[in-house]
Amino acid sequence: MTIQAQGPVRRIRRAAQIEADMHAAVAIVGAGACGLTAALMLHDAGIECVLLERDAVPSGSTALSSGFIPAPGTRAQLSQGIEGDSPARFAADIQAKAHGRAAPDLVRAYAASVGPALDALQARHGLEWIVLDAFLYPGHSIHRMHALPQKTGAALMARLQAAVEAVGVPVLTQALVDTLWLDDEDRVTGIGYRRPDGREETLACDALLLACNGFGGNAEMVRARLPEMADAAFGGHVGNDGSAILWGEAIGARLRDLGGYQGHGSWVTPQGALMSWAVMMEGGVQINREGRRFHDETQGYSEAAVHVLAQPGGIAWNVFDAPLLELARGFPDFAEAEAAGALRRCDSVAALAACIGCDASTLQSTLDAMQAGASRADGRVFGRTLAAPYFAVKVTGALFHTQGGLDIAADARVLRQDGSPLPNLLAAGGAAGGVSGDEVWGYLSGNGLLSAVAGGYIAARTAAALIQERKASHGR
Template sequence: MVNTSFDVVVAGCGIAGLSAAVAARQNGATVAVLERSVKEERGGNTRYTEAMLRMKSEDEVADDFESHFAANSGGYLDPSLIGEMAADYENWPRLARSLSFVDPELVGAFSEAAGPTIKWLKSFGLSFDFLPTPFLTTCTTRMLPRGGGLAMVEALAAAAEKMGVTFFYETTAIDLEQSDEGVVTGLVALGPKHKRMTFRAKSVVLACGGFEGNPEMLADYMGPRALNLRPVARGGYYNKGEGIRMALKVGAASCGDFASYHAEPIDPRSGVAEPAIFIFPYGILVNKQGDRFVDEAVGTVDATYETVTRHIYEQSDGIAYVILDAKLNDVPNKQLAIRTDQPPIEGATLAELAGKIGVPAHRLEATVASYNAACRPGTFKPLEVDGLATEGLEPPKSNWARPIDTGPFIAYPIISANVFTFGGLKVNGRAQVVNCNGDPIPGLYAGGEVVGIYYKTYTGATSVLKGAVFGRLAGLDAARSNLAAAGREAVVNG
C-alpha cells in the first residue's frame, strides 16, 4: 500500500473538483486531485457540456433562480418542521438541518456565491457571454463560457498544475478514513493495476460525480427501467457513485431524489456527446405502437423537455419517435435544436416512414389523421408560445399544432439520456457534508453531482454552476480550517 499525505485531497477532476483544488491551493494548502480517467479524458461530465449557467449577468443569477428551486425543493414537507426553520440556520433544530430537502439557506448561499465565482473563474482567462443555445423557445436567461465546459476544465487544470497541485490519474477513491473522534483523516483509493493507496489529509472534498455510470446503483434506486438509460456523454460513464456511498457509510445525510435524474431527449443512434433532439414541439411524439402519449408542447422547450423526456422513458423499451413533415423548414434556426450527427429517417408517405422506424403503419396513419383533424386555424409563431392548440384531442397539443400533411415525412428516434443523477449528500452553505444528526462531519466536504439538491424538475443551467460554486466554497473552507488549526489566517484568495 502506498501512503501519501496532503492538506486537502479532492476526489474528482470536473468543475467541482478543480474549483476545490485551485481555491484550496490559492490559500496555501497542499492539494492532491484523484481522477478515475486518464489525463486526456479528465473533466468528467464538465468536459463534454456547453456549461449553460442560469445567470442574467456575470454578477447575478437569473430572476427565477431561487423560485424554481423553492418550487422543486422536495416532497410533502412537514409544516411543523418548516415552521421551526424560520430562525437563523444556526438556531435550526438538528433534525431540520438533516432533512432531505433543499433548504433556503443552501439556495441563498448558492445564489450569493454565483457572481463571485464567475468573477473568480474569469481570473483564469475564461470569458462568458449569452451565446446561442439549442432552445428555440426559452423562459429564463442563460450565460455560457466561451469554449464550453472543456475550456473550464483546461483553464483550471492548467492553473492547478502551475500552482503545484498533484494529480493522480487512473486513481479512484473508494473509502474514507476517520479518527476515533469521527474526523475524516483521509481516504483509500485504487490506483493503476488495482494498487491500493492511502491518502492522509486534513480535509477531503468529494467531487467525483453521481451514479449515472453505475448500472447496479441505477437499478437499485430507479428500478428495472433504468436499463434503458444511458449517460448523455462519455464523462458520465466514469461516475459510479463511490463518493456518495463512502460518505453515507460514515453517517452522511442524504439529499436529492435518489429515484430520479436529469432527463434529456437524445438520438440513440448517435455516439457524440449530448446528441439532443429539441425539435419535437413542432411535431408529434409516438411510441413503438404508433400512439401519441404526451402533450409535446405545453410551453417553452427549455422548461418542458425534461417532463416530456420522462414520458418517453416510460414507453415500451424507453423509446419514441418524433414525426415531422416538410413544414419544419418554416422554423428558423431549426438546426440548433437538432444536435445529433445522424440524418433524419425519411419517407415519401407515412406508411413508408412507419416501415423504416418499425411502427405499425395503420396505427401511425390513424394517429396522424386524428391529430390533423384536431388542429385548428391560427397563426404559427415558432419562436414563441403561440397558443396554436388542438381541440378535442387527448392528450392535447397546446402550442405549435399544425397538421402533418406535407411530404416528405421525417422522424428521429428519441430516448432519455441520464445527464446526471439527483440523489446525493446533504451539505450546508460552506459545502460541509452534514450527518444524519444535522452536524457537519469534520474534515468532509462535497461539490458537484455528489451534492443532492434536485427534486421533481431540474432547475436548468445550474449543474455546472453548482459544481463551480460549491467546489470553490469547499476548497476555501478546507484551506481556512487547515490554517486555523495551524494558528494562521487565510489569505482569502479564490
C-alpha cells in the same frame, strides 16, 4: 470497515495520524467540473490542494454533458444586454421546477454563488462565457444558460484542465481512491488510493472534498433506488459508482434526495448521442410508434425520459421541420448524431408515417392538432405549425446522472444523521444531494453543472476557512 458494492471496494479506516506518501492541505477526490473549479478557487485563495482522478484523462459526467451552466447576474449576461436576473429569481425558478422540494438553504447558496464563480473563472482563468439567448430552457424565466463558444461539455473540461495546469495545481490521474482515514472524532486524516498496477499509496490531508460522483453507473444501486430507470440507457460516466454514498453510509452521514435524477428524453438511438431539447422548446414534438403525441414536451427533458420509456418499445421520434433543423445544427451534439446517420428526411406525412411505422391517418390527425396559437389539452401552445419537409430522429429515454447523495450544509460540509457537520469532510457536485428534490421532474435544466460549479466554489471557500483556522490554532 469495508463496503463492497458493484464495482470497487470502499473502505473506512480509523487512525489519528497516518504514515503517508505525501501531504496536502486539501485533497479533492474527482477532477470533473466540481473538483477543477474548487482547485482553481483554492489556488486563488493561496491554499495548497491536490486533485485525485480515477481516469487517465479527467472527463466524468461533465465531458458527456452539453456543458451549459445556469447563472444569474453575470458579466456575460450584462454584456449581452440581459437584465433583470438575480439570485432570488433563479432560486424561485429552481424551487418552482422542484415543486418546493429542493433544499432551501442549498438553493439559495447555489443561486447566489454560481454567478460569482463564473465571473471568477472568466476574470482570473480566462474562461470566456456566452449566454444562449435564442430560446429558453424548460423552467427558466430568463436567458441565463452559459456556455463556452464550443457549446460542449468536453470543451468545458478541456478549458478547466488547462487552467488548473497553468496555475500548477497537481492532478494525480489513474489514482482510484478506495479508502478514507478518519480519527475517532470523525476528522479526516487522509485517503488511500490504488494505481493501475495494484500499488497502494496514501495522502494525508487537513480537509477532504468529495467531488467524485453519483450512482448512475452502479446498476445495482439504480435498480434499488430508481427502479423506473433500471433498464434505461445510461448516458453518464461509468465512474459514477456511488462511492460517496457508500463512504457516507459507513461513517453515519445523512443522505438526501436519492430519488432525484436527471433523465433525458432525447437520447438518439442506436447512435447513442444526445439531441438538444431546444428543438422541442421551439416547436418540435415527440411522437410514438402509434403516431401520437404523449406528453407536453415543454415541461422538461428530464421527466421526458420516463414518458418516452413508457411508450411502446421505449421509443419515440423527435419530429420537426426545416427552421428547427437549422437551430439543431447549431449544437455540436446534434451535428455528430446527424453525421452518424440519425436524421431522416420525409417530404410528406405519408413518408413520415412510413419512417415511424405508424398509421398515416393517425399521424395526420396528430399533426393537424398542432395548430399555431391553439392550446392543447396537455397545456402546450405551439407558436407555429410544422410544415413539410419533416425531419425525424429516433430516440429513447436515458439516465444521465443522479441528483441525490450526501446531505450537506449550505457551506458544503457533510452532515451527520443528527444534522451536525463532520469536522473537515466536504462534498459537492454529484457526491452531494443537489437542488432538484427527490423526483425526476424536479430537475431544472443545468442543475447538474450548477451543483458542480457553485458547489466547487462554495466548498473551496469553506475548505480555505478550515485551513486558515487550523493554521491559526497551530500558531502557523
